[in-house]
Amino acid sequence: MAISDAEQEGLTTDGTTKDCYDALKAQAQSEGPMKQIALICEAFSTYAPVSKPIENMARKICKLINHAFAIGTIDKDLLKCITLLNSINDKTFKSMQTQVSQGLADSTSKDPYTLAHVHKLFQTIDSLATLTRPTTSDMAL
Numbered sequence: 001m002a003i004s005d006a007e008q009e010g011l012t013t014d015g016t017t018k019d020c021y022d023a024l025k026a027q028a029q030s031e032g033p034m035k036q037i038a039l040i041c042e043a044f045s046t047y048a049p050v051s052k053p054i055e056n057m058a059r060k061i062c063k064l065i066n067h068a069f070a071i072g073t074i075d076k077d078l079l080k081c082i083t084l085l086n087s088i089n090d091k092t093f094k095s096m097q098t099q100v101s102q103g104l105a106d107s108t109s110k111d112p113y114t115l116a117h118v119h120k121l122f123q124t125i126d127s128l129a130t131l132t133r134p135t136t137s138d139m140a141l
């Protein structure tokens with residue numbers, strides 16, 4: 001059976017081909033969008049160290065991306081969610097990160113956490129920030 005290195009990671013390959021297939025299928029089904037996001041965010045945050053060969057970093061990034069795609073299809077909405085989650089990578093946005101991560105973790109095919117949920121959260125946070133932001137009339141001259 002031909003599977004990628006990413007798919008082989010943590011997979012027991014002792015037994016028959018069917019055993020291997022069943023184990024691979026179970027492994028893939030136990031991982032989902034949250035794992036994909038974690039892998040891709042890790043890939044985005046991996047930088048080439050000056051003291052080590054750049055090729056090592058490139059291999060690591062490619063392995064992370066291969067693993068993310070081995071879990072399942074990454075559609076444009078999931079990639080947008082990943083990018084938006086990556087864009088709020090600051091301690092100030094910790095609560096938002098947690099809410100998006102939890103929504104994705106709880107996502108199911110019957111009740112998916114979508115890009116619309118992320119946009120609604122961002123709009124709510126922006127509205128609250130606008131309400132708490134001092135206006136020029138509130139400031140002392």
